[in-house]
Amino acid sequence: MAKKTGEKFEAILDAAVKVIAQNGYHNSQVTKIAREARVADGTIYLYFENKDDILVSLFHTRMDEFATKVKQKIDLVDTPEEKLYQLIYMHFKIFALDHNLAIVTQIEIRQSNRRIRNDIGKSLKKYHRLIEELVEFGVQKGKFHDGIDVRLMRQMIFGILDETVSSWVMKDMKYDLLELVDPIYFLIANGIERKS
Amino acid sequence: MAKKTGEKFEAILDAAVKVIAQNGYHNSQVTKIAREARVADGTIYLYFENKDDILVSLFHTRMDEFATKVKQKIDLVDTPEEKLYQLIYMHFKIFALDHNLAIVTQIEIRQSNRRIRNDIGKSLKKYHRLIEELVEFGVQKGKFHDGIDVRLMRQMIFGILDETVSSWVMKDMKYDLLELVDPIYFLIANGIERKS
Amino acid sequence: MAKKTGEKFEAILDAAVKVIAQNGYHNSQVTKIAREARVADGTIYLYFENKDDILVSLFHTRMDEFATKVKQKIDLVDTPEEKLYQLIYMHFKIFALDHNLAIVTQIEIRQSNRRIRNDIGKSLKKYHRLIEELVEFGVQKGKFHDGIDVRLMRQMIFGILDETVSSWVMKDMKYDLLELVDPIYFLIANGIERKS
Amino acid sequence: MAKKTGEKFEAILDAAVKVIAQNGYHNSQVTKIAREARVADGTIYLYFENKDDILVSLFHTRMDEFATKVKQKIDLVDTPEEKLYQLIYMHFKIFALDHNLAIVTQIEIRQSNRRIRNDIGKSLKKYHRLIEELVEFGVQKGKFHDGIDVRLMRQMIFGILDETVSSWVMKDMKYDLLELVDPIYFLIANGIERKS
DNA sequence: TATGAATGAGGATTCATTCAT
DNA sequence: CATGAATGAATCCTCATTCAT
Numbered sequence: 001m002a003k004k005t006g007e008k009f010e011a012i013l014d015a016a017v018k019v020i021a022q023n024g025y026h027n028s029q030v031t032k033i034a035r036e037a038r039v040a041d042g043t044i045y046l047y048f049e050n051k052d053d054i055l056v057s058l059f060h061t062r063m064d065e066f067a068t069k070v071k072q073k074i075d076l077v078d079t080p081e082e083k084l085y086q087l088i089y090m091h092f093k094i095f096a097l098d099h100n101l102a103i104v105t106q107i108e109i110r111q112s113n114r115r116i117r118n119d120i121g122k123s124l125k126k127y128h129r130l131i132e133e134l135v136e137f138g139v140q141k142g143k144f145h146d147g148i149d150v151r152l153m154r155q156m157i158f159g160i161l162d163e164t165v166s167s168w169v170m171k172d173m174k175y176d177l178l179e180l181v182d183p184i185y186f187l188i189a190n191g192i193e194r195k196s
Numbered sequence: 197m198a199k200k201t202g203e204k205f206e207a208i209l210d211a212a213v214k215v216i217a218q219n220g221y222h223n224s225q226v227t228k229i230a231r232e233a234r235v236a237d238g239t240i241y242l243y244f245e246n247k248d249d250i251l252v253s254l255f256h257t258r259m260d261e262f263a264t265k266v267k268q269k270i271d272l273v274d275t276p277e278e279k280l281y282q283l284i285y286m287h288f289k290i291f292a293l294d295h296n297l298a299i300v301t302q303i304e305i306r307q308s309n310r311r312i313r314n315d316i317g318k319s320l321k322k323y324h325r326l327i328e329e330l331v332e333f334g335v336q337k338g339k340f341h342d343g344i345d346v347r348l349m350r351q352m353i354f355g356i357l358d359e360t361v362s363s364w365v366m367k368d369m370k371y372d373l374l375e376l377v378d379p380i381y382f383l384i385a386n387g388i389e390r391k392s
Numbered sequence: 393m394a395k396k397t398g399e400k401f402e403a404i405l406d407a408a409v410k411v412i413a414q415n416g417y418h419n420s421q422v423t424k425i426a427r428e429a430r431v432a433d434g435t436i437y438l439y440f441e442n443k444d445d446i447l448v449s450l451f452h453t454r455m456d457e458f459a460t461k462v463k464q465k466i467d468l469v470d471t472p473e474e475k476l477y478q479l480i481y482m483h484f485k486i487f488a489l490d491h492n493l494a495i496v497t498q499i500e501i502r503q504s505n506r507r508i509r510n511d512i513g514k515s516l517k518k519y520h521r522l523i524e525e526l527v528e529f530g531v532q533k534g535k536f537h538d539g540i541d542v543r544l545m546r547q548m549i550f551g552i553l554d555e556t557v558s559s560w561v562m563k564d565m566k567y568d569l570l571e572l573v574d575p576i577y578f579l580i581a582n583g584i585e586r587k588s
Numbered sequence: 589m590a591k592k593t594g595e596k597f598e599a600i601l602d603a604a605v606k607v608i609a610q611n612g613y614h615n616s617q618v619t620k621i622a623r624e625a626r627v628a629d630g631t632i633y634l635y636f637e638n639k640d641d642i643l644v645s646l647f648h649t650r651m652d653e654f655a656t657k658v659k660q661k662i663d664l665v666d667t668p669e670e671k672l673y674q675l676i677y678m679h680f681k682i683f684a685l686d687h688n689l690a691i692v693t694q695i696e697i698r699q700s701n702r703r704i705r706n707d708i709g710k711s712l713k714k715y716h717r718l719i720e721e722l723v724e725f726g727v728q729k730g731k732f733h734d735g736i737d738v739r740l741m742r743q744m745i746f747g748i749l750d751e752t753v754s755s756w757v758m759k760d761m762k763y764d765l766l767e768l769v770d771p772i773y774f775l776i777a778n779g780i781e782r783k784s
Numbered sequence: 785t786a787t788g789a790a791t792g793a794g795g796a797t798t799c800a801t802t803c804a805t
Numbered sequence: 806c807a808t809g810a811a812t813g814a815a816t817c818c819t820c821a822t823t824c825a826t
Contacts, residue, residue, distance in 0.1 A: 008807095026309050030800060031809095040808040042802075051800060081389070111307045114220050121366060135388070144388045148379050155363055156356045156383050163355025164348075170317060183344050187352050191387030192331070192340045193277070204790095226817060236791045238819080247817065400811095416702050422796060432812045434798080443796065473781070503699045505614050513758065527780070536780045540771050544752075548775050551751025552744045559743055562709060575736050579744050583779030584723070584732045585669070596786095618821060619788095628787040630823075639821060 002049050004057065009047045011037045013058050021100035025108040052116050059109055060123040062101060066094060067127040074130075080138030084157075085185050087134060091161045092177045099173055106166045131157055157188055198245050200253065205243045207233045209254050217296035221304040248312050255305055256319040258297060262290060263323040270326075276334030280353075281381050283330060287357045288373045295369055302358075302365045327353055353384055394441050396449065401439045403429045405450050413492035417500040444508050451501055452515040454493060458486060459519040466522075472530030476549075477577050479526060483553045484569045491565055498558045523549055549580055590637050592645065597635045599625045601646050609688035613696040618642075640704050647697055648711040650689060654682060655715040662718075668726030672745075673773050675722060679749045680765045687761055694754045719745055745776055 003009070015037035020028045030051055034041045048054045070090040074083040095102040109120065131154045138144030144153070164184060168177050199205070211233035216224045226247055230237045244250045266286040270279040291298040305316065327350045334340030340349070360380060364373050395401070407429035412420045422443055426433045440446045462482040466475040487494040501512065523546045530536030536545070556576060560569050591597070603625035608616045618639055622629045636642045658678040662671040683690040697708065719742045726732030732741070752772060756765050 003806095024310050029798085034809095041800090041810095042808055043806085045801070046806070084388075107310075107313070111309065111313075113222050113307065114303070117303070117307075118366075138388070143390060145382075145386070145390050148383065152360075152376065152379055153383065153388055155359055156380070157388070159355040159357075159359025160352045161355075162359060163351055167351055180348065183348055184352070186341075187344065187349065187387065189387045189389040190341070191383065191385045192280075192334070192349055192353075193385040194339060194341050195391065225815090230792095237793095237817090238791055239789085241818065242789070418701050421794090426813095433796090433814095434812055435810085437797070438810070476780075499702070499705070503701065503705075505699065506612050506695070509695070509699075530780070535782060537774075537778070537782050540775065544768065544771055545775065545780055547751055547755055548748045548772070549780075551747040551749075553747075555743055555747025555750060556740075562706075572740065575740055576744070578733075579736065579741065579779065581779045581781040582733070583775065583777045584672075584726070584741055584745075585777040586731060586733050587783065591785095617819085622788095629789095629821090630787055631785080633822070634785070 002045075002047055002053065004047065006047070008037070008039055008043065012039065012044060012047060012054065013061060016054050016058050017062075017100050017104050020108050021103040025111040028108075052112070055109060055112055055116055056119045056123075059105065059120045062105065063123040063127060067130055069094060070127070071130055074134065080134065080141050080143045081189070083134050083137070084188065085181070087131065087157075088161065088185050088188070089178070089181050092165065092181055095165050095168075096177045102165060102169050102173070106162075106169045128154055128158065160184060160188060198241075198243055198249065200243060202243070204233070204235055204239060208235065208240060208243055208250065209257060212250050212254050213258075213296050213300050216304050217299040221307040248308070251305055251308055251312055252315040252319075255301065255316045258301065259319040259323060263326055265290060266323070267326055270330065276330065276337050276339045277385070279330050279333070280384065281377070283327065283353075284357065284381050284384070285374070285377050288361070288377055291361050291364075292373045298361060298365050298369070302362045324350060324354065356380060356384060394437070394439055394445065396439060398439070400429070400431055400435060404431065404436060404439055404446065405453060408446050408450050409454075409492050409496050412500050413495040417503040444504070447501055447504055447508055448511045448515075451497065451512045454497065455515040455519060459522055461486060462519070463522055466526065472526065472533050472535045473581070475526050475529070476580065477573070479523065479549075480553065480577050480580070481570070481573050484557070484573055487557050487560075488569045494557060494561050494565070498554075498561045520546055520550065552576060552580060590633075590635055590641065592635065594635070596625070596627055596631065600627065600632060600635060600642065601649060604642050604646050605650075605688050605692050608696045609691040613699040616696075640700070643697060643700055643704055644707040644711075647693065647708045650693065651711040651715060655718055657682060658715070659718055662722065668722065668729050668731045669777070671722050671725070672776065673769070675719065675745075676749065676773050676776070677766070677769050680753065680769055683753050683756075684765045690753060690757050690761070694750075694757045716742055716746065748772060748776060 012033065015033050016028070019033050019036050023032065030044055031041055033054070034044055037044075044054070048057065070087060073090045074086045077083055077086055095106075110117070112120070132150050135144060135150050135153045135157070139146045139150070161184070164180060165177070168175070168180075208229065211229050212224070215229050215232050219228065226240055227237055229250065230240055233240075240250070244253060266283060269286045270282045273279055273282055291302075306313070308316075328346050331340060331346050331349045331353070335342045335346070357380070360376060361373070364371065364376075404425065407425050408420070411425050411428050415424065422436055423433055425446065426436055429436075436446070440449060462479060465482045466478045469475055469478055487498075502509070504512075524542050527536060527542050527545045527549070531538045531542070553576070556572060557569070560567065560572075600621065603621050604616070607621050607624050611620065618632055619629055621642065622632055625632075632642070636645060658675060661678045662674045665671055665674055683694075698705070700708075720738050723732060723738050723741045723745075727734045727738070749772070752768060753765070756763070756768075
């Protein structure tokens, strides 16, 4: 039914990011998004099943692009260490360049209901998998610890990056996120304990 | 105005955790919470300013208890490493013992609006500070890396723990969270890179 | 936002008069008005800001029409005395022909809150002004006493007419209001004192 | 059941006038009146049947006092003209001395429901009767027009006085009400028409 | 008499979705 | 394909009144 392509499809998604970033999730009515996208309310329903579908599609397309961009970058370097570094760099870089996206994905969209959050979880699969492949590569190359669950390592890496970005957004993006690339890389790589 | 103590105050908070865990945030009407607490709807408003206030109070009291319990435990051991280990252990332990609390704090309450989320952020201050003190102690004892921002270390540690618990809840708490204490401790302590 | 014209706008106002006259101000729920107007509850809010706005708009349109009708009539005669007589006649006539309007404007709408009553006051401005012009005309023609504040004369005339109609409504409109036109005219014109 | 006398009965009535004058009818909760009267909420119900009963009793006692004061004054003079003058003077004087009473009786209490307004009407009976007696006296003495309905004359006099006071209250009592005694007397006595 | 904590019925308003044009 | 007027279900909160103490 819902035609999930086309100029207006994109326009609606763009409008949704903008409206949600500006007004907050709970104050972003379909009418507001339609007005921002310069279409009629009813038109939304030619491209999306319902309001939730806008959010899920939004998150899905954006996270897909996100993972693609990160992958392109880490494919350009060879060692696990360099790939990890580029992952962190790109993760922060993308959000630093698109504040609205940061606000929406880190804060607002998490206010959605259980079902949406589940679907959103799926959208992260690709990115999670990317990190896991990086970890596997590092372990295989003998550069990362083996014997530790790969999923756990991925969770740790993702948890650190996600929390760091969320904190930055909550602090109104007042500081330069990219300055954290080096120290975060160091912590992920070396942990917090000092070796004598 | 709102009397934030007493038997019914506690009963309402307990009911709120239960109802929200079972029905989800957006399907937890005041009437439902009142019925579960065995009080009249209006009674809720003798103890809370409004519905949001229930959530904020809920998160605040629970997180305060949380931080207190963790602190009691880490005070019993001496070295930074042991304290870190106990922190992780207690963080997981508390949620492992109270699934409803885990669901509500990790998933449901995050669906609340911006203002609530802000107040909720404040409730975490005490716990954040606790972790920072632990980090400062470790640095001072020469056991943790110095030269790295303490807040950043705290963010990393909290981010890992939070993401781990969230993941576990999203996976319907099907596995034993406590089995992750050791490997997570290892990762936080040593990072992911293998030293030759 | 609220589109204050159109078929449904009128239908809602008509319904409001009927419902309020029948049920009393405090027992006239939006749902009741909507049902009487044969529209959905939500439709009300496409035409009115809120419930109060229905009342204010109701009073405003009706009083505007009221003043217009009265003006048309007194414009047809020439002397101040005839104009005054026609004013009294029309004031009573309009209410005598529309009992619901009388009930609503004289009794029910006065139960609304302070803000509404203020707005309602403004709606009477046009009618008040009409009476004042009549008085000024009479003074200028040398037919009415000069040296007395025009506003005061208007207040007196309006006060008499208003009280007379209110009394009639309170007595359940059991007698013929139009029979009072002559004696009221006489009293306003001559006062109560008998000149020897 | 309700004991309609005693120190607290009076205290509650006094509190009601004050609270309603300050907060408006619709924002004068029983709790607020109780607090102002320094009694418990429940105590109110030992002296009054229900909230409406407070208002009715309030209006009744105050209007009874009102009529008594006016009567005392007009009894001191002999001619109908002097009595009429004193009536106007006292009517304005009492409200000029008690602004809260003016606000409550002219504006706020009229927002109450149909039943209360009916009871309130009864409280005015005594005052209405007083005016009618004055009119009858004037007619009998040959000073006022005969042949005109006494009730109508009373209605006219009361309507003028009431409208004048209401207007004054609506204008925030910014001018001196007593300055209107003379011109209003003149208008009531002589009407608006100038005799050649 | 007096208290005040507890009750619970009642209603304005929002907003995702539909469907006639 | 596109429109936007119309729909109506769903819910938080207030406050007059009660009654155990």
